[in-house]
Amino acid sequence: MGAAVGIVMGSDSDWPVMKDAADVLADFGIETDVDVVSAHRMPAEMIDYGRTAAERGLRVIVAGAGGAAHLPGMLAAVTPLPVIGVPVPLQHLDGMDSLLSIVQMPAGVPVATVSIGGARNAGLLAARILAAGTDDGAARVREQMVTFQEGLRQAAQEKGARLRSQRGGKVGFGA
Numbered sequence: 001m002g003a004a005v006g007i008v009m010g011s012d013s014d015w016p017v018m019k020d021a022a023d024v025l026a027d028f029g030i031e032t033d034v035d036v037v038s039a040h041r042m043p044a045e046m047i048d049y050g051r052t053a054a055e056r057g058l059r060v061i062v063a064g065a066g067g068a069a070h071l072p073g074m075l076a077a078v079t080p081l082p083v084i085g086v087p088v089p090l091q092h093l094d095g096m097d098s099l100l101s102i103v104q105m106p107a108g109v110p111v112a113t114v115s116i117g118g119a120r121n122a123g124l125l126a127a128r129i130l131a132a133g134t135d136d137g138a139a140r141v142r143e144q145m146v147t148f149q150e151g152l153r154q155a156a157q158e159k160g161a162r163l164r165s166q167r168g169g170k171v172g173f174g175a
């Protein structure tokens with residue numbers, strides 16, 4: 001089977017952030033296709049990528065960009081697939097520029113925007129979108145997600161236990 005999730009970014013300089021999306025999807029055994037696609041610098045190829053994404057078998061696109069981040073919104077304009085936008089923080093403005101560029105989409109063209117630098121959550125959201133299907137593959141991802149969530153619950157409980165023991169039992173509900 002080909003890649004179900006396309007991970008694209010405006011430049012290879014975004015990869016240290018965007019890698020987290022690829023890594024968590026690999027943990028779920030979900031195949032990804034990674035590339036640099038820039039709305040600003042290669043508009044024709046970007047439109048082509050978005051227009052052909054669904055027919056190439058992609059089911060979700062994760063798009064990250066920094067600064068004036070038009071890439072996620074422009075992809076959402078030309079594909080019927082769900083697009084998850086990742087604001088990439090740059091040296092100036094700490095990613096606020098990118099966040100506001102991605103999140104403030106006009107009505108009719110949704111981009112699901114995660115937090116600044118939140119590529120791991122973008123990957124997890126892509127997995128959840130795939131898990132919402134009715135096929136066997138979706139059921140498999142759903143089961144894995146439940147196991148993943150159980151891991152989060154256990155880790156949070158351990159954090160509480162550690163803190164309570166450091167404080168001699170003086171924190172926690174009703175302390």
Ligand SMILES: Nc1c(C(=O)O)ncn1[C@@H]1O[C@H](COP(=O)(O)O)[C@@H](O)[C@H]1O
Pocket residue numbers: 009010011012013014037038039040041064065066067068069070071072088090
């Ligand atoms: N925001 C965009 C777009 C776009 O939205 O089309 N294309 C490149 N970029 C961003 O420019 C930043 C600097 O890129 P360089 O490091 O290549 O100079 C990157 O964060 C990229 O996502």
